[in-house]
Amino acid sequence: MNQEFYQTLLITFELAAITTVFLLIIGIPLAFYLSNTKTRLKPVLETFISMPLVLPPTVLGFYLLLAFSPESALGEWLLTTFDIRLVFSFSGLVIGSIIYSLPFMVHPIQSGFENLPRSYSEASYILGKSKLQTIFRVLLPNMKPSILTGVVLSFAHTVGEFGVVLMLGGNIPGATKVASIAIYDEVENLNYTAANNYALILFIFSFMVLMMVYAINGRGIKANEF
Amino acid sequence: MRIKLKKQLNFAEGKGMLDIDTQIEDGSFVAISGASGSGKTSLLRLITGLEKAAQGFIKINGETWLDTANQINLPPQKRRVGYVFQKYALFPNMTVRQNLNYALEKNQSTSIIEELIEEMGLSSLINEPPFKLSGGQQQRVALARALVRKPKILLLDEPLSALDEERRSSLQDYLLKIHQNYNLTTLLVSHDMGEIFKMANQVLVLSAGKITQAGTPESIFLNNRISGKYKVSGEILQIVPSDVVFVVKVKLGNNIVRVIASQEEVLDMRIGERVMLVSKAFKPMIIRGRKA
Numbered sequence: 001m002n003q004e005f006y007q008t009l010l011i012t013f014e015l016a017a018i019t020t021v022f023l024l025i026i027g028i029p030l031a032f033y034l035s036n037t038k039t040r041l042k043p044v045l046e047t048f049i050s051m052p053l054v055l056p057p058t059v060l061g062f063y064l065l066l067a068f069s070p071e072s073a074l075g076e077w078l079l080t081t082f083d084i085r086l087v088f089s090f091s092g093l094v095i096g097s098i099i100y101s102l103p104f105m106v107h108p109i110q111s112g113f114e115n116l117p118r119s120y121s122e123a124s125y126i127l128g129k130s131k132l133q134t135i136f137r138v139l140l141p142n143m144k145p146s147i148l149t150g151v152v153l154s155f156a157h158t159v160g161e162f163g164v165v166l167m168l169g170g171n172i173p174g175a176t177k178v179a180s181i182a183i184y185d186e187v188e189n190l191n192y193t194a195a196n197n198y199a200l201i202l203f204i205f206s207f208m209v210l211m212m213v214y215a216i217n218g219r220g221i222k223a224n225e226f
Numbered sequence: 227m228r229i230k231l232k233k234q235l236n237f238a239e240g241k242g243m244l245d246i247d248t249q250i251e252d253g254s255f256v257a258i259s260g261a262s263g264s265g266k267t268s269l270l271r272l273i274t275g276l277e278k279a280a281q282g283f284i285k286i287n288g289e290t291w292l293d294t295a296n297q298i299n300l301p302p303q304k305r306r307v308g309y310v311f312q313k314y315a316l317f318p319n320m321t322v323r324q325n326l327n328y329a330l331e332k333n334q335s336t337s338i339i340e341e342l343i344e345e346m347g348l349s350s351l352i353n354e355p356p357f358k359l360s361g362g363q364q365q366r367v368a369l370a371r372a373l374v375r376k377p378k379i380l381l382l383d384e385p386l387s388a389l390d391e392e393r394r395s396s397l398q399d400y401l402l403k404i405h406q407n408y409n410l411t412t413l414l415v416s417h418d419m420g421e422i423f424k425m426a427n428q429v430l431v432l433s434a435g436k437i438t439q440a441g442t443p444e445s446i447f448l449n450n451r452i453s454g455k456y457k458v459s460g461e462i463l464q465i466v467p468s469d470v471v472f473v474v475k476v477k478l479g480n481n482i483v484r485v486i487a488s489q490e491e492v493l494d495m496r497i498g499e500r501v502m503l504v505s506k507a508f509k510p511m512i513i514r515g516r517k518a
Binding site: 124 | 274276301302303304305307308309311313317318319328329331371372374375
């Protein structure tokens with residue numbers, strides 16, 4: 001195991017952690033909005049959020065590559081105004097991962113909001129509390145299992161992504177090369193031992209993470225039976 | 227308090243217009259009665275601001291909460307309403323005391339909380355989470371929480387319907403005490419005639435979104451001419467011949483009454499038939515329940 005091995009794993013988990021933090025910040029308000037809105041655009045919004053579930057990741061990666069490339073209007077604007085280059089860069093990967101893992105954060109939290117009795121938020125409003133106070137002091141504390149599910153699934157899903165990262169990040173060691181791509185690389189070079197090192201770590205990691213979700217949520221359901 | 231509200235709603239009978247126009251005396255205790263789906267809960271929710279009226283106004287103690295003609299519509303947060311939900315709506319992540327503290331306004335003194343804990347008999351429960359409490363206890367906490375903000379009006383959406391007779395009666399006493407101590411205008415949705423007589427000094431009867439009757443409980447429920455005659459309806463269970471007459475057993479609520487009838491009278495009676503039992507009592511005896 002060389003330095004590149006650790007570096008690649010570090011980038012993988014760093015990307016997943018940063019993506020998850022951003023997803024929490026974006027996902028909670030988005031899920032709250034979706035669970036409360038009566039707008040006719042709701043199905044359209046929900047479709048956009050859920051698209052990464054069914055779309056081949058390469059499709060998403062391809063369009064993001066086109067959008068962020070300096071030849072496109074958006075890419076050029078980002079480059080000239082903010083000096084930000086999203087193609088083949090870590091920040092580009094973060095943005096791609098946020099879009100790609102968005103449904104894994106929004107869905108559990110949205111259903112968490114929807115499963116709480118409406119009277120919780122209504123009681124809080126009548127007691128004079130704002131939406132923000134209601135969300136943070138009443139709603140979120142009563143849906144911890146949903147938040148945990150969202151966090152863990154987004155993190156794990158980001159660790160496991162391949163297509164978007166390959167298209168958008170370009171597999172640059174030490175910058176945008178993540179574990180799932182490293183496995184593919186090593187296999188192509190017939191380096192099965194190194195591939196197995198990555199694969200085994202991802203396998204064990206995924207297993208532990210899912211088991212944690214099921215164990216904690218199982219307990220949570222028992223405690224909340226009343 | 228003056229209320230005039232209009233809103234399109236789905237009633238038990240189908241789509242219709244909730245159309246309420248009424249005046250409620252400050253400090254009165256009003257019972258709202260009516261079949262389910264007649265708009266009782268909607269009326270309360272319109273007063274809280276959780277639902278928006280299509281047209282109308284709500285004025286209370288010189289404040290305007292809603293006036294669609296002048297584009298005034300205060301959000302629920304600004305309306306100083308106490309609301310007790312049918313299913314309590316206590317926050318499970320907080321203890322009883324935290325639930326009460328949550329209702330405090332910025333810079334409001336906590337003395338009101340101690341006062342309510344004392345008054346509602348909650349001192350032994352303050353550190354418990356809501357799910358450890360019985361239905362009656364939860365309801366008392368919900369009531370106390372609704373009073374922390376010192377509301378201008380207290381709205382109760384059938385808060386007693388889930389409780390058994392004894393708890394119900396004790397909570398009714400708490401409600402009356404609160405009503406007297408704070409002189410708080412109170413609206414209570416209730417179907418129970420006994421409860422309405424005990425609690426309310428004014429009744430509004432709703433039907434398909436409109437007030438069909440309004441007045442004192444006596445004038446609404448006792449509007450038949452008062453006489454020594456009383457009628458009860460029941461169901462025939464059995465007709466048994468006994469010597470020259472027949473004994474008819476009639477079920478009245480949970481009681482079975484035996485009535486003597488002649489052969490001619492029995493001729494058209496059928497088992498299971500709904501009948502009216504009429505009796506004249508010159509000096510009926512009144513026996514009071516548990517409390518006597």
